[in-house]
Amino acid sequence: MSPDDILRIDGLTKIFFGFRALDGLSLHVSRGEILGLVGPNGSGKTTCINVVSGLYAPEDGSIRFDGAEVAGLAQHKLVHRGINRTFQVPKPFMQLSARENVEVAIAYGGARQGEVDAAALLGSLNLDAVANRPAAELNSAQQKMLDLARALATKPKLLLVDELAAGLNPAELDWVAAKLKEFARSGMSIIVVEHLMGFIEQVTDRVVVMNAGKEIFGGTLGEAVQDKQVVEVFLGGGHAH
Amino acid sequence: MPRYAKHILFIVAPLVAAFAILPFAYNNQLLLFNFVLFLTLAQGVNVIYGFTGYLPFGYVGFFGAGAYGFSLLILHLHAPPLAAMGGAAVAALAIALLLTPLLRLSGAYFSIANLAAALALMQFISNPNLEAITRGPYGVSMTGVFNPRLAYTMALIVMAGAMLVAVWLRNSRFGLALQAVREDPVSAAQAGVDVPRARAYAWLISAVIAGLAGGVFAWYVTVFYPENVFSSDYSIFAVVFALFGGVSTILGPIVGVLILYGVYNFIGFSTPQYFQLIYGALIMALVLFLPQGLISLVKRRGIDVP
Ligand SMILES: Nc1ncnc2c1ncn2[C@@H]1O[C@H](COP(=O)(O)OP(=O)(O)OP(=O)(O)O)[C@@H](O)[C@H]1O
Numbered sequence: 001m002s003p004d005d006i007l008r009i010d011g012l013t014k015i016f017f018g019f020r021a022l023d024g025l026s027l028h029v030s031r032g033e034i035l036g037l038v039g040p041n042g043s044g045k046t047t048c049i050n051v052v053s054g055l056y057a058p059e060d061g062s063i064r065f066d067g068a069e070v071a072g073l074a075q076h077k078l079v080h081r082g083i084n085r086t087f088q089v090p091k092p093f094m095q096l097s098a099r100e101n102v103e104v105a106i107a108y109g110g111a112r113q114g115e116v117d118a119a120a121l122l123g124s125l126n127l128d129a130v131a132n133r134p135a136a137e138l139n140s141a142q143q144k145m146l147d148l149a150r151a152l153a154t155k156p157k158l159l160l161v162d163e164l165a166a167g168l169n170p171a172e173l174d175w176v177a178a179k180l181k182e183f184a185r186s187g188m189s190i191i192v193v194e195h196l197m198g199f200i201e202q203v204t205d206r207v208v209v210m211n212a213g214k215e216i217f218g219g220t221l222g223e224a225v226q227d228k229q230v231v232e233v234f235l236g237g238g239h240a241h
Numbered sequence: 242m243p244r245y246a247k248h249i250l251f252i253v254a255p256l257v258a259a260f261a262i263l264p265f266a267y268n269n270q271l272l273l274f275n276f277v278l279f280l281t282l283a284q285g286v287n288v289i290y291g292f293t294g295y296l297p298f299g300y301v302g303f304f305g306a307g308a309y310g311f312s313l314l315i316l317h318l319h320a321p322p323l324a325a326m327g328g329a330a331v332a333a334l335a336i337a338l339l340l341t342p343l344l345r346l347s348g349a350y351f352s353i354a355n356l357a358a359a360l361a362l363m364q365f366i367s368n369p370n371l372e373a374i375t376r377g378p379y380g381v382s383m384t385g386v387f388n389p390r391l392a393y394t395m396a397l398i399v400m401a402g403a404m405l406v407a408v409w410l411r412n413s414r415f416g417l418a419l420q421a422v423r424e425d426p427v428s429a430a431q432a433g434v435d436v437p438r439a440r441a442y443a444w445l446i447s448a449v450i451a452g453l454a455g456g457v458f459a460w461y462v463t464v465f466y467p468e469n470v471f472s473s474d475y476s477i478f479a480v481v482f483a484l485f486g487g488v489s490t491i492l493g494p495i496v497g498v499l500i501l502y503g504v505y506n507f508i509g510f511s512t513p514q515y516f517q518l519i520y521g522a523l524i525m526a527l528v529l530f531l532p533q534g535l536i537s538l539v540k541r542r543g544i545d546v547p
């Protein structure tokens with residue numbers, strides 16, 4: 001493992017009822033890098049995030065994070081080590097206010113006392129106006145930002161974002177892209193799962209293309225679109241399995 | 242003034258004061274005692290249901306465990322009642338620890354398993370083979386410690402404790418974490434909360450509240466049978482009162498007990514023949530039209546209810 005790698009996944013396998021959602025996936029992320037993770041529907045992108053963030057334990061394979069093996073650790077322990085994520089469908093605490101949503105993460109996420117300020121964090125994601133409203137009353141873009149705010153409140157070293165851009169308008173997209181780049185400049189490593197290729201091009205240095213639970217390509221997006229296998233998988237769409 | 246101080250000053254203190262004074266003005270002390278008991282139990286249900294979402298249909302198991310924990314120390318060790326209250330807490334805590342695996346179940350499965358556990362505990366205690374220890378089905382008699390005035394005072398203290406727990410949960414990081422767990426356990430873990438541990442703490446705290454209530458009940462009545470302290474009426478009443486008022490607030494369970502137990506006694510006295518009909522209809526109306534409890538009527542107007 002190169003000392004620059006914050007994350008290295010090897011031979012990761014996740015099986016649901018006999019179905020290999022991850023089938024020996026390998027990839028790595030450098031410190032401060034934004035990696036794009038792309039692939040057709042059902043190729044295993046979300047499952048990869050779910051396993052790396054501890055929601056599911058893998059059947060096989062290794063996940064080395066920040067120099068230690070972390071495969072199979074519980075979610076909250078991974079949070080404390082510095083891995084956090086957003087959800088493809090945002091999952092805020094609906095009855096709690098936006099502010100309380102991040103306060104829980106500030107209190108329990110492992111950040112040092114006083115390191116994260118709820119008001120400042122909400123403000124930085126344009127949520128200050130709705131800080132005291134229950135999350136249930138926020139629109140879907142705001143709920144996505146609240147999911148992101150909860151993750152950021154735990155001061156992650158590795159952030160996994162699952163289709164954050166879907167459903168945002170062009171101005172919001174540019175703004176989110178700038179945010180992610182700002183995080184990366186401050187040293188955070190990020191995996192961005194996204195279907196919007198324009199967004200991927202804007203924020204990532206490198207992409208991994210997945211199909212049927214495996215990586216089929218690693219390189220720049222420009223190279224990916226030249227790759228025969230990648231083109232086939234994307235045009236073939238539903239025939240991925 | 243910090244929020245928790247307001248809650249103590251304007252909710253807990255007046256409530257405790259009222260029930261401390263009422264016995265001088267009203268001579269049905271047993272009824273007052275039952276009010277205090279249900280205020281305690283409803284707040285205990287609030288801790289586990291309101292703050293974690295587990296609905297404990299077998300909540301009475303802890304109450305019964307507390308009653309027997311208290312009584313066994315009196316009967317076998319001739320402990321003073323005050324020390325025996327410790328036995329009540331420990332007995333409920335032990336049962337709750339034994340039952341923590343139930344927290345892996347969700348929804349109705351948890352509720353049913355909890356109910357079964359309470360029934361099993363009653364069967365175990367009323368086993369005639371255990372007569373030498375628990376007095377089996379023949380019941381407990383501890384007339385030596387009969388002292389309703391002291392027992393009532395102890396009940397007030399236990400109630401105050403349960404209220405203070407609710408105030409703490411409503412105003413602390415831990416209470417917020419529990420609400421997050423109730424809202425979405427996966428997201429709560431993603432906020433860094435150790436979900437199984439948070440649930441277990443709430444479960445144990447809630448059990449101790451019921452155990453102390455059971456202990457104080459045993460002290461107050463001094464003579465009882467297993468069916469009395471394991472009666473599912475306690476679980477049902479405590480759950481219904483808490484739901485009626487509205488859980489995950491301090492005020493909800495209090496309002497629920499004062500109104501519903503008040504109505505219960507009023508109907509029971511005035512028109513006993515229609516009692517079950519009226520009470521049953523009331524509960525159905527509640528579930529259908531006010532699933533979040535009375536408090537939700539106020540909350541809907543955007544008012545933050547303590
Ligand atoms: N909890 C689960 N139980 C059973 N099957 C699952 C589960 N999670 C994912 N799968 C299956 O694993 C496969 C990969 O799903 P995954 O959600 O990882 O795909 P994805 O690449 O994120 O797709 P999309 O782009 O549509 O979000 C799918 O066939 C899905 O049905």
Ligand SMILES: [Mg+2]
Pocket residue numbers: 045046047088162
């Ligand atoms: Mg997905």
